[in-house]
Amino acid sequence: MKQQQFLEVLDRDEAERRWREALRVGPVGEEEVALEDALGRVLADDVRAAVDVPGFDRSNMDGFAVRARDTFGASESEPIALQLNDETIPTGVAPQTEVREGRATSIATGGMLPRGADAVVPVEDTDVDGATLIVRRSRVPGSAVSFAGTDVGMGETVLFAGTRLTSRETGVLAAIGASRVAVLRRPRVAILSTGDEIVQPGEAMRPGLVFDSNGRILADAVRELGGEAWFLGAFRDDEVALRAALDRALGEADLVLLSGGTSKGEGDLNARVVADLEPGILVHGVALKPGKPICLAAAGTRPVVILPGFPTSAVFTFHEFVAPVLREMAGLPSEDRESVTARLAVHTRSERGRLEYLLVGLVPRADGGLAAYPMGKGSGSVTSFSRADGFLRIGRNTEIVEADREVEVMRIGRELAPADLVVIGSHCSGLDAIAGALAREGFRVKVMAVGSQGGLEAVRRGECDVAPIHLLDVGTGVYNRPFVGEGIELVHGYTRMQGVVTRPDEERDIAELLDDPALRMVNRNRGAGTRVLIDQLLGERRPPGYAYEPRSHYAVAAAVAQKRADWGVTIEPVARQAGLRFRPLQAEHYDFAVPADRLDRPAVRALRGLLEPGSELRNTLKALGFGAEDPP
Secondary structure: OOHHHHHOEHHHHHHHHHHHHHHOOOOOEEEEHHHHOOOOEEEEOOOOOOOOOOOOOEEEOOEEOOOHHHHHOOOOOOOOOEEEEEEEEEEOOOOOOOOOOOOEEEEOOOOOOOOOOOOOEEHHEEEOOOEOOOOOOOOOOOOEEEEOOOOOOOOOOOOOOOOOHHHHHHHHHHHHHOOOEEEEEEOOEEEEEEEOEEEOOOOOOOOOOOEEEHHHHHHHHHHOOOOOOEEEEEEEEEEHHHHHHHHHHHHOEEEEEEEOEEEEEOOOOHHHHOOOOEEEEEEEEEEEOOOOOOOOEOOOOEEEEEEEEEEHHHHHHHHHHHHHHHHHOOOOOOOOOOOEEEEEOOEEEEOOOEEEEEEEEEOOOOOEEEEEEEEEOOOOOOOHHHHHEEEEEEOOOOOEEEEEEEEEEEEEOOOOOOOOEEEEOOOHHHHHHHHHHHHHHHOOOOEEOOHHHHHHHHHHHOOOOOOEOEEOOOOOOOOOHHEEEEEEEEEEEEEEEEEEEEOOOOOHHHHHHHHOOOOEEOOOOOOHHHHHHHHHHHHOOOOOOOOOOOEEEEEEEHHHOOOHHHHHEHHHHHHHHHHHHHEEEEEEEEEEEHHHHHOHHHHHHHHHHHOOOOOHHHHHHHHHHOOOOOOO
């Protein structure tokens, strides 16, 4: 019966319903903590004040405590004289002398109002002549005075159960003298990373291994949601060790998360171990993309979840299924995600039969709306989620979403901070240096790599401030300028040498490499400027690997270095960093297309300034291996 569950892929809502039926979800208890440890915690009970705040009638300014009726009629032209008491009232001292008719007492800001007084005359409205106070402005009862209990009265409820304490609330608690406070216990979440390929950050890396990003992502996501993260470590594919770790986790944790796992012909090891719990696995497989392999289980009424190993899949499924449960356990309200309407920037395909979550970046459109650009990189990406502004849902029965279609985007995070400079186009390591320099000057820069052609289209639609491009006009041999139309200015960037790369032990020249049919190439994506150069180099040839189209220079270098390909075309700085043999092919111009009406925007002006001849950035680019020749 349980094996059938492994094979049944459920609709997202049905999967959640089945799982939730087996759980008992709610706050996991309460504890008392010191006020200094209460920030971010959730109140377990209402808090009532045991004192008045303020605790006495208090002066709000430096001046003189008086009976208001003694000042009636006072003005600049007809001041009133009062006799000063010998007493002066500083802060923290109880007054001894009553203010009687026709008299006044000097008082400091925060001083305790003496008996008989009901107002304070500020210093600037008075003069002192020996023991006589000259009052030049009348006061009404209560002027410049905070009466005892007007802020908080003794017995008043100042905070309610369920409040998550920020600095505002801890200030209130301090004001009423609460040194300790009853809060909900943080749900303890055990986190186990699994897989033979996992190594921890800081450990030695070799081909075939991956650093454990899921452990860090999940632990910090748990903390963000008010939980206590307990990372037990990464476990190899050892069933005995994994069972022992799971038993330990269930002995002390309120919720257990596993991520990763392997298949060795006998099924998923994590699933085999979790299946022996009672009731065990309730859902194994949900019609989601990313996140189909998620496994929802329970030990008694405690939630146990096996998240997919790929980071984006793990993050999405965590926020879809685990985060709502964890918020309830932590006593937090359900999250109210904000959505915005946008138009999809590019034609997008989806897989029929699965609800797809598509990460997108949002940029302003010329018409005042928003354009949504798919972030790409797949479920294995660790950067897509961090750089995305939101995501949209593509229904199970939708295969194609046309460009310019209106879509609803769920924001990630509370606020969408607007970028000072939106850069859409071809990516380059030199662009990273430029974006870093702008960031150090205080500008927020959003960079989206969609290729040179995609960048030009974004410029024409008014969706970006700058489009980095390196497009070769085969007919004229000129870069970029032939592709820039009316209303677009070309800002000179830099030159970079494109070349053919191989591993260091390969000594043949370019012609010999092209003539060897046994060699496998790595191509570039269509729409990239480098792809134009590659197709010009190959002519009618279609070597093995021609259909292998990664989207970055770094990916080309990695394919060659890791022997998945024998040669490819990339730029010299990337080849140098990867330790590859580089054969120069052609120097290309990497320039910036800018809408003419945006040239004077502050961030664009700053970019142009950074690219001035002889600038510090120019020297940085030169050190990285980029040229700074004058524009053609």
